[in-house]
Amino acid sequence: MDAAAIVDDRPDAAAALALIAARRQCSPRRLLAPGPDAAQTGALFEAAAAAPDHGCRTPWRFIVVPAWRRAALGAAFAAALRARDALASPADLQAAAAKASHAPFLAVAVTRDDPQVAADERLLSLGCALQNILLAAQGMGFGSGLVSGAALHAAEMRKLLRLRDDERAVCFVAVGTVRQSRAARTRPCTHDFVELL
Numbered sequence: 001m002d003a004a005a006i007v008d009d010r011p012d013a014a015a016a017l018a019l020i021a022a023r024r025q026c027s028p029r030r031l032l033a034p035g036p037d038a039a040q041t042g043a044l045f046e047a048a049a050a051a052p053d054h055g056c057r058t059p060w061r062f063i064v065v066p067a068w069r070r071a072a073l074g075a076a077f078a079a080a081l082r083a084r085d086a087l088a089s090p091a092d093l094q095a096a097a098a099k100a101s102h103a104p105f106l107a108v109a110v111t112r113d114d115p116q117v118a119a120d121e122r123l124l125s126l127g128c129a130l131q132n133i134l135l136a137a138q139g140m141g142f143g144s145g146l147v148s149g150a151a152l153h154a155a156e157m158r159k160l161l162r163l164r165d166d167e168r169a170v171c172f173v174a175v176g177t178v179r180q181s182r183a184a185r186t187r188p189c190t191h192d193f194v195e196l197l
C-alpha cells in the first residue's frame, strides 16, 4: 500500500512516522539544560521497559549519571585515555574529562550475559529500549544522542559503573534541549535494504 495513503487514513500512524523521521543524532555537547525532569525521566524509562524482549528477561539496565557524579565520570574518561595512551597530554586528558559534563541527562546502557537468550537478541532488545528512549525524548521536545567508545570498556570505567563480570557497557544515551539543530542526514533508500525472497 502507498505510504502516503496510510498516513492520510490514520493520524496516529502519521504522528508516529513524523516522530521517527524527526529524530536525529545530536552530539551531547549540543544538548543543554533543561533536560527531562523526574517525571519525564521516569517516562523515558517506561518507554525502555516497553521494548521487545525475547524471554522477558530484561537483559539490560541503565545507569543514570547525575550532575554530582559527572566529575567522577570525567576522571574515569581521563583514566581510560591515560591507559590507552601513556603519552596523552594534560590538554588531551582535560578534553577527555570534559566529555562527562555534557547533556543534562546522561545514562549508560549496559547489557548482561544470559545463557538462555542469544547475545544478538539481548543486544537487539537493548537497541529497541534505546530507540524507545530516543523517540520518547523526541516526543517530549528534547534532542538526544548515543555515544560509544573505547573508554566504556576501560577498567576505571567498569569500576566506576560497578559493572559485574557478566555485564558490558554499550553506549551512553544523552538527552537535553538542542542548542543548534543540524540538518537531518539523508536516510538510506529503502530499495537498498529491502528485497523480496
Ligand SMILES: Cc1cc2nc3c(=O)[nH]c(=O)nc-3n(C[C@H](O)[C@H](O)[C@H](O)COP(=O)(O)O)c2cc1C
Pocket: 023, 024, 025, 026, 146, 147, 148, 149, 170, 171, 185
Ligand atoms: C550503538 C550506537 C553507538 C553510537 N555511538 C556514537 C558515537 O560515539 N558518536 C557519534 O557521533 N554517534 C554515535 N552514534 C550515532 C550514529 O552516529 C548516528 O545514529 C548516525 O550517524 C545516523 O544519524 P541519525 O541517528 O541522525 O540518523 C551511535 C549509534 C549507535 C546505534
